[in-house]
Amino acid sequence: MTSRAVPPATAAVPVQDASLGAAVRLVRVSKTFPIAEGRALTAVDAVDLELAPGSLTALVGPSGSGKSTLLHLVGAIERADSGSLTVDGLDLVTANRRALTGYRRGVGFVFQRFHLLPALTALDNVLAPVLPDRRPGFDRVERARELFDAVGLAGREAALPSRLSGGQQQRVAIARALINRPRLLLADEPTGNLDSRTGRDVLDLLLDLRTRHPMTVVLSTHDPAIADMADHKVTLLDGRLASSSAPSAD
Template sequence: MIELSDVRKVFPARRGAAEVAAVDGVTLSVAAGEFAGVVGPSGSGKSTLARLVNLLERPTSGRVAVDGQVLTDLDDDGVRRARRSVGMVFQHFNLLDSRTAAGNVEHPLELAGVGRVERRRRVADLLDLVGLADRHASRPAQLSGGQKQRVAIARALAAHPKVLLCDEATSALDPASTTGVLDLLRRVRAELGLTVLLITHEMAVVRAVCDSAVLLESGRVVDGGRLTDVLARPHSPLAAQLLPAPAVAGRDGDLVRVTVTDSAPEGRVLRTLAGELGLDVEVAGGSVETVAGRRFGRLLLSVTGDDGRLDAALQRLRDGGSLVERAVPGDEPPAIGAHDEPATAEQPSAPRLLDAPGVPL
């Protein structure tokens, strides 16, 4: 549904500052019906990437295709027509204060030349879909943040898009409103068969709704894939951000890091180390959560006893499918650092996907 091939976006030098490579050789694929996330710190290229998907920004080089149509081959009029199949939801809602909730949802339909009767019917259906049928006459100033974002989602759906881009759609919301908006996006994706690309820096949001994600750093993709694969992958930078490993420093005994999944539960490790080998095992830290509908977690175990049997036991557990490894200070995957936004543009920096020619999300 969404295909980016070796896409680059370079903002030119201004006022003596160097040019900014905001997106740098990204190749990625998002399948139809998928809920994919793009995560990373400020300035990593997330929002620029979103704007390249619907050509609000034209790439400096590379190919962008949506639903089989190569947008980068189209002229400006062709892009405007193709953009109707891509809805967009912004962090700060971008509602028109002079219009009611219904008027905001109706606006893109007016621009598209849809007749009045059809517009009113579509607006009523969409406000009902997002749970705001009773607030159709309210203006943005009379709505809460969560309600404003629901209006923005309804507006993005007005033209029957196949793809929904959400650029930090929950960043301006309180936790309760965030939960409500994410539940709505999940339901909309399921009921309308949409493909959703969610731009966010909030890992809790990715854990809650995404099937897959890529991690951007300094405009390049440093890790990515389906979350179920990423979280089971040793030394994954994205997994370290989604489920941070407990800190090793200051712990006693031999330390063992355990990655918990449905198919590799922690009980198997504990039974082997404590029950079969008679070692003393203490859970020193960690957590277990539900991600992409499955159970995942990272635990740090402190193990004391006959050290000579530990390595052999860990290898036997690995052979049986358990994800275990010795842990030492300094071996945790590094935290992803933040960068300032480019001073020469309002958009962030750039991505490149793993070192493969294309990584499906």
């Protein structure tokens, strides 16, 4: 008689493992900006979204569809007007300033135009977000050097940004975003200023970093090939969620 392992009867319900990164939940989140003469523009319009810890989500949609605004809301760079936006249980819509300041320290942000400080070396750019830390055993320079290694730039710590290629500058910006060990990484068109090959390399790097440093990642992109590398693709149209593809079940 042969015996065979019987698969469990329960369906594979994804288990939310908080050690993999931040859990993000948006319920009817809206953001309206005042524009000229008493008119207002709703940049994010009643968006519902749930991002599992450790997932990588690509935000796509035409220019002006609200991708950057949505990232700014999730990063607490701007506050939503209504709805509920919780990250690891903290509601960013109602949280006080002090709670938001603490929250922002745990979020890494990468921008399309890198935003490195031109007068600082690559190393000092990466160290810029680190607060004085008296924890014994925390060596910020050592941590930065590990990150230079992780992003493939070991040995270039002393370079000024102007001496680095676009792809290398974006790698420095990614190292800077990771210096405080964020549970959530937000990237606004991180490959938008790079040629497609270099853009693909930067995305591969993010995917690789995620295996070593668990985190939830949300990025915006105009590049369909980059969006296809994500677990979850969210399409915005005029601030509304036009479609949201579930992570593949394999």
